[in-house]
Amino acid sequence: MSTSTLEKPPSSAPAKQKVILVEGNEAAALGVALARPDMVAVYPITPQSSLVEHVAKLIADGKMDADIVDAEGEHSVLSVLQGGALAGARTYTATCGPGLAFMFEPYFRTSGMRLPIVMSIVTRDGITPQSVWGGHQDAMTVREVGWVQVYCETVQEVLDTTIMAFKIAEHHDVMLPVNVCLDGNYLSYGTSRVELPDQAEVDAFMGDKNVNWHVALDPLRPMAVDPLTGGSSGKGPSTFVRYRKGQCKGMQNSLRVIEDVHEEWAVRFGRRYAPLVEDYRMEDAEFAIMTLGSMSGAGKDAIDEARDAGKRVGLIKLKTFSPFPVEALIKSLKNIQALGVVDRSVGFRWNCGPMYQETLGALYRLGQATGKMLPAQSFIGGLAGADITTAHFHRVIDATEALLGGATMSTEPVWLNEKD
Amino acid sequence: MGAFNTIAFDANKCDGCGDCMTACATAKTGTTEISRSRLQIAGNAAEGFELALCRQCGDPKCVTVCPAGALGKDYASGVIDWNGDKCVDCLLCTVGCAYAGIALDEASGRVAKCDMCDGSPACVSACPHDALKLVTTSRIYNEVGDWEDLFAPGLAGCQGCNTELLMRHTLRRVGPDTVLATPPGCVPGMGSVGFNGTTGTKVPVFHPLLTNTAPMLAGVKRHYKRIGREVTALAIAGDGGASDVGFQSLSGAAERNEQILFMVVDNEGYMNTGMQRSSCTPYGAWTSTTPVGQGTGSGGLPSQGKTQDAKNLPLIMVNHRCEYVATASTAYMEDLYDKLDKAIAASKRGFAYLHVYSPCTTGWRFPTDQNMEVARKAVETNFVMLWEYTRAGGLRFTRPVDEPLPVTDYLKAMGRFRHLSEDQISHIQGKVVENLNFVKQMAHRA
Incomplete structure (x- = not known):
């Protein structure tokens, strides 16, 4: 784990993997089991509940060797894991929506203490208007707290990414917590054929564990963990700045590590995912739409249909949202002339989708480099469980194409499900 | 001998x-x-x-x-x-x-x-x-005097504070194979966790959040247990965090019977942040958020100190059926030491809770040389009762006071009660009797 270079991949083809039919929450649980955490803490919340039920059953059936803590709430869930991680445990949990909001205090602290905890967010909309259905509002709301956040598109990707997340989090150049985001309802309950990696091969992939080499609560090497820092001048605030800069460095390092870990995964297990930004039919695209998470499947179908109709349009999907993969995204954006960004959540401050807002920053960098001012439109859809269909994506494609013809960017988002 | x-x-x-x-x-x-x-x-x-x-x-x-x-x-x-x-x-x-x-x-x-x-x-x-x-x-002195003091000299407590005494004695007794949690409050305030790279503690120590002391410590203990290492998990927390904002997580850890020793240093308020009211603050006490004035306080009642009675946190912990629950006072160190020994032993089996009354010379407004006297008067008036609870033995008084002094002997020792009216004093005296009878009934049932 301590090396930043890839181990030599096996020369033989990946071993045959067992094929099973599972929902996304069970796929996540199976990924957790294969990653062999020492400790999991659980508290149920829709649509995450079946995930932790699967984890509990795997442990109860002796198929997974971990200490399970049935905590009295999400705040304690993450707190227990922090203690475990500081004692050297590999740790895991899952939550969403109100649960994520309730655990915000220890959530903020996990990244500050550089604890490589992995937590699935089975994304959920809300909190008010009340909803128990899917949407990215929960994960987006906490995007500025220093966790690595990756979004999955398929059930297979949920399983594979859950395992990879531990390796990314525990990489000594990263040492940050990781959220594996899977869309509530669409991925949590969506049942799909998946290939189950072999335990011995996952063990070889994971390598050795050392999660508290940098900060520990251990009588054999006593230290004061997280003493007060700061003040109006001198050593205090400069100490604080060093901690913060270290966090930022870890975030930036994670971009390379995410790529390396995905590459090693592809070599060992034969499944290749775009680690940061995926280009779909972008080779000669004049314009593009941008997606996140499970909506990307319908988006790709719509692109195929638009291509058949003669439109030179492609799709850009973000897998890694935090840290924001600016450089990789600029490479995808540099040859197109218009962009439509589809968010599954709301950015209240800018009256647009959060991914759109973040992309505007990347467009500014692109403009600095090329002088090009790329027109881009924000679309918001799929809130509170709503389906984003190919029909919705055709509206996105048409409205984005109109920008090519000189239509002006609206300061208002287009609300895709408003009149469904 | x-x-x-x-x-x-x-x-x-x-x-x-x-x-x-x-x-x-x-x-x-x-x-x-x-x-x-x-x-x-x-x-x-x-x-x-x-x-x-x-x-x-x-x-x-x-x-x-x-x-x-x-x-x-x-x-x-x-x-x-x-x-x-x-x-x-x-x-x-x-x-x-x-x-x-x-x-x-x-x-x-x-x-x-x-x-x-x-x-x-x-x-x-x-x-x-x-x-x-x-x-x-x-x-x-005989047994502990030569044991290593696991706090550095020169902790920055207020003059006359006995919490430093409590911390030093406790850690000597618990020993070096300990992970110590000191949530925000007076204990880290006097430098146990430290500032900008210096620390006052020789065992691993951390600031939990005010809200998550028990579960964070439980996570530490659980992993050491899993890998076969004997480590004592000790919290020295304040009454505010334990009884108010951190109560849920404390209760959860007690219900799960986590193997930790949770000590609450009860100075009846948020003394480190400037003497604000907690749910452990007694009725009538002045605090900076229950000030004395001509207007109205909480609930529209006259602004003459706290208008509600204190929450009895140790009795609530008894109702979690912990491995061990006890109250103690720094004025009765022999009693405290016996309970500390039992609590340490109990924490190897499950949740042990020790509630230590610790007068605050700064926040309760009494002279800095009067701390032990105030602590003693609290017990001699039955304002504070010293008892212990085990599952097998139930609740029993360890230092019963059969002929208590009038509660005014305790109240008059402090500035925080200076404003009390006769009605308020008789309310407090009535509460002392009520609380005593309540605990006596529990003791009899045991």
């Missing part, structure tokens, strides 16, 4: 009968001449009695002044021995001693002093009024 035990005298119980002196003379000289007794009771019933007796001092003046080396402290037995072969009968020792603990025995022409009768003094057993008592509180 411990090395620093002594014989204590309660003048209020003495009626001057002289049985002790007769017993001493009999034991040491074979006569009943009380003038030959090595302890002497002086005075009368009207003006009170005084005791002249060797205190077996730790740093004895008689030994220092002896020119012949005839007196010496035996550090194994604790007794100051007199060696007649070396003594030159100069009597300097009788001048050096401030307690008249060594005196000329005219019959023998030599000095004589108490030798503690090999650990069971004849005078103590002879006293019909319990006025003499062999005191072994120094067991703490």
